[in-house]
Amino acid sequence: MISRELSHHSRKVLRRNNRRTAAPILPFFLLFIILSLIFYGIAQLPLPEGSPSSRSQSSLTDTNLLKAASQPSVPSASPVASQISQSSQAAQPKSLSAGEDVPWNLVLVNPWNPVPEDLSVTLTHLKNNQAVDERCYPDLQKMMDGCRAAGLSPRICSSYRTMEKQQRLYQNQIQAMLNSGLSQKQAEAEAGKAVAVPGTSEHQLGLAVDIVDEQNQTLDESQEETAVQQWLMAHCWEYGFILRYPTEKSHITGIMYEPWHYRYVGREAAAEIYEKDVCLEEYLGKAG
Ligand SMILES: [Zn+2]
Known part of the structure; x- marks a missing residue:
């Protein structure tokens, strides 16, 4: 009996002591949680373009x-x-x-x-x-x-x-066709099959x-x-x-x-x- 009483009493004392130390820490703990959440939220925001x-x-x-x-x-x-x-x-x-x-x-x-x-x-x-x-x-x-x-x-x-590059390639192709003996008209037609007409x-x-x-x-x-x-x-x-x-x-x-x-x-x-x-x-x- 005595020992049970004693232990019951000591538990009470302990609990009281805990409450005394916990009371002032609680607001700081909550503040820490809130600040953490805010910080985490900012970190998750998308970066602005060009950042x-x-x-x-x-x-x-x-x-x-x-x-x-x-x-x-x-x-x-x-x-x-x-x-x-x-x-x-x-x-x-x-x-x-x-x-x-x-x-x-x-x-x-x-x-x-x-x-x-x-x-x-x-x-x-x-x-x-x-x-x-x-x-x-x-x-x-x-x-x-x-x-x-x-x-x-x-x-x-x-x-x-670019358009300029395409024009250059097309002209080169026409020239190659002319060199092979085709007429201007034939050369243009044949060139267009191998190198797209500029703009196309x-x-x-x-x-x-x-x-x-x-x-x-x-x-x-x-x-x-x-x-x-x-x-x-x-x-x-x-x-x-x-x-x-x-x-x-x-x-x-x-x-x-x-x-x-x-x-x-x-x-x-x-x-x-x-x-x-x-x-x-x-x-x-x-x-x-
Ligand atoms: Zn190609």
Whole structure:
């Protein structure tokens, strides 16, 4: 009995002491919790556009691009590059206006549909003077990485072109045709099949790339046989790209077979175009 009483008494004393020490600490503890919550809330707020952190993110993207283009044999850089470019892409506003309700990735440019007049492209620059619309860059990077991971050596030899550049290429092509003995009219017609008439080239959208195999950088039908093209033709759709000018569709596209020219249309459209074995004109219901 005595011992039980004693222990009961000592518990009471202990409880009282606890209450005495707990009382002044409680407000400080609550204040600490509130301050922590406020601080956490501020830390979670999105960064304003152009803040130092978001700027450094896009410059990292450029660095990775440069790395990707200049060191084609380093696939190890790819996971980081993909992650960074994805987050920077999400922060970027849309920059291409087609003038109608066509999504930027499905704008049709061919001999009968010139590049929209109000076109403006925000470019991501690659090494070797190449550049693409920043919105197709992440998937392009992944496709190049995928191709390299398969042990191959793809090389982007042409990408975004200004009107001036397209004009220069077209004139050069006409000259080559004239040199081969064609009349001016014939030369222009033939040149237009190989190099799009200025103002009607997909390259002016920044969504087209010419990719060759480093083992064979000649732009002719021999590209088709290279390991790089075999891989790209089988896998480009997984990354949102299509082989834009297939051999059996020249009468619809107006452009000769080009087993090196890939156009970005987004993953959904690319998968459907690949599966149905159609060209972009057919997919958009604008064939002939
Ligand atoms: Zn091309």
